[in-house]
Amino acid sequence: MDFQIPKKVEKIDEDIQRHELKYHNKRVAVTKEFTFDAAHHLHCYEGKCKSLHGHTYKLVITVSGFVNEIGITVDFGDIKALFKEEIDSKLDHRYLNDALPKMNTTAENMIVWIWEQLERRLKVDEYKKLGTRLEELKLYETPTSYATLKREWMDNE
Numbered sequence: 001m002d003f004q005i006p007k008k009v010e011k012i013d014e015d016i017q018r019h020e021l022k023y024h025n026k027r028v029a030v031t032k033e034f035t036f037d038a039a040h041h042l043h044c045y046e047g048k049c050k051s052l053h054g055h056t057y058k059l060v061i062t063v064s065g066f067v068n069e070i071g072i073t074v075d076f077g078d079i080k081a082l083f084k085e086e087i088d089s090k091l092d093h094r095y096l097n098d099a100l101p102k103m104n105t106t107a108e109n110m111i112v113w114i115w116e117q118l119e120r121r122l123k124v125d126e127y128k129k130l131g132t133r134l135e136e137l138k139l140y141e142t143p144t145s146y147a148t149l150k151r152e153w154m155d156n157e
């Protein structure tokens with residue numbers, strides 16, 4: 001005998017489909033947080049941070065896109081892959097003064113560099129077709145000190 005989908009399950013699927021169509025193509029932002037450990041010191045700086053020290057950096061990535069037919073804008077797993085490939089592989093357990101291009105390794109300079117790496121990937125990959133874009137980054141050096149970068153500031157200046 002052929003397998004029959006129980007009537008109740010079919011009903012739920014129709015309801016879900018109707019719901020997905022209602023929200024399909026709405027722009028929604030999703031956010032994922034990551035950490036990486038690295039050492040650095042600041043140049044031209046009078047204070048304890050001129051000496052070599054380390055941080056567990058926290059990077060908060062927010063991307064937006066259009067909700068697809070199964071209710072997903074960008075898969076959290078895809079954001080993780082992007083972080084691993086573009087940021088973690090280059091900065092985790094590194095000495096930032098060597099690992100980054102020549103710059104003073106402040107949270108401000110680092111967040112602009114991180115933005116450029118992620119933006120480059122989102123522009124060339126299949127993400128571009130889907131209208132996926134970086135909206136905001138937060139880079140924490142310590143639990144109480146962080147830098148923020150938003151798309152609106154990048155576009156307008």
Ligand SMILES: Nc1nc2c(c(=O)[nH]1)N=C([C@H](O)[C@H](O)COP(=O)(O)OP(=O)(O)OP(=O)(O)O)CN2
Nearest residue numbers: 042047049053055105106107108141142143144145
């Ligand atoms: N605007 C910036 N100021 C400072 C930066 C920076 O990147 N941008 N960086 C540093 C140092 O790297 C330092 O490690 C972090 O500074 P600070 O918040 O002062 O660290 P504390 O451990 O003292 O933090 P508390 O939460 O106050 O204990 C310095 N300034």
Ligand SMILES: [Zn+2]
Nearest residue numbers: 049053055141
């Ligand atoms: Zn520091």
